[in-house]
Amino acid sequence: MEITARLMAVASFVREGAYLCDVGTDHAYLPIYLAENGRIRACLASDIHEGPCESARAHIAANGFADIIKVKRADGLSGFTPCGKTDIVIAGMGGALICEILEKAEGIKTGDVRLILQPMRNVPDLRAYLYENGFDITGEKLAREEERIYEIICAEYSGEKRTASKLSLLLGEKNIENKAQDKALFYAFCEKQAAALEKKIAGMRTGGADTGAEEELLRECRMQSAECRVLNEK
Numbered sequence: 001m002e003i004t005a006r007l008m009a010v011a012s013f014v015r016e017g018a019y020l021c022d023v024g025t026d027h028a029y030l031p032i033y034l035a036e037n038g039r040i041r042a043c044l045a046s047d048i049h050e051g052p053c054e055s056a057r058a059h060i061a062a063n064g065f066a067d068i069i070k071v072k073r074a075d076g077l078s079g080f081t082p083c084g085k086t087d088i089v090i091a092g093m094g095g096a097l098i099c100e101i102l103e104k105a106e107g108i109k110t111g112d113v114r115l116i117l118q119p120m121r122n123v124p125d126l127r128a129y130l131y132e133n134g135f136d137i138t139g140e141k142l143a144r145e146e147e148r149i150y151e152i153i154c155a156e157y158s159g160e161k162r163t164a165s166k167l168s169l170l171l172g173e174k175n176i177e178n179k180a181q182d183k184a185l186f187y188a189f190c191e192k193q194a195a196a197l198e199k200k201i202a203g204m205r206t207g208g209a210d211t212g213a214e215e216e217l218l219r220e221c222r223m224q225s226a227e228c229r230v231l232n233e234k
């Protein structure tokens with residue numbers, strides 16, 4: 001099973017021998033890839049719609065993993081109980097929906113559970129939600145597919161609630177910390193975020209709103225990309 005750079009980055013956070021729950025599995029590409037590579041003990045692949053569940057069942061059976069990957073129609077994590085070392089993947093959904101799924105979930109606030117999240121939108125809000133609810137962001141990755149840059153967040157419960165700066169929520173503390181690992185990608189990511197901020201500021205100005213906080217964030221974001229440019233030239 002070949003998977004995309006985005007799903008590869010998600011897969012890289014799954015722990016060896018974990019029990020996996022893939023929420024919104026669609027075609028079940030991720031669990032099949034992980035089972036094929038002997039990385040997971042067992043998996044529950046779930047989806048809210050019957051069509052994706054049928055497609056997942058067919059792919060899983062065709063690849064010979066029906067014994068270790070079970071499919072269930074479910075809304076988010078309803079009815080799911082973590083079992084020992086459990087990794088929960090929620091990928092390809094909006095950040096607000098991911099927060100909603102986490103909010104309704106039971107039994108995920110334990111040291112055994114790892115959350116691996118790949119939001120499509122509202123990523124700063126998801127980071128803020130995790131911090132405010134006692135989850136520590138232990139790892140982050142960026143993955144590029146053509147023009148699009150995806151953000152992948154790995155979080156574990158510590159019980160310590162905290163806040164973070166606007167820049168950390170926008171770019172991700174771990175992404176900032178690890179920027180030297182892939183300078184070109186981090187630079188492109190900062191530039192994209194800066195362009196989106198510029199657009200937001202222009203819209204706010206038209207509406208006569210105060211743009212002070214956004215301009216400060218834009219300045220900090222530009223400083224990050226400038227640092228990356230310097231690192232690139234070294």
Ligand SMILES: C[S@@+](CC[C@H](N)C(=O)[O-])C[C@H]1O[C@@H](n2cnc3c(N)ncnc32)[C@H](O)[C@@H]1O
Binds near residue numbers: 048
């Ligand atoms: C864009 S696909 C992402 C598939 C796969 N996770 C990936 O990242 O490639 C989103 C999937 O999430 C499912 N979904 C949407 N809302 C859901 C929810 N509340 N609970 C479970 N699945 C959901 C959709 O039916 C769809 O199959």
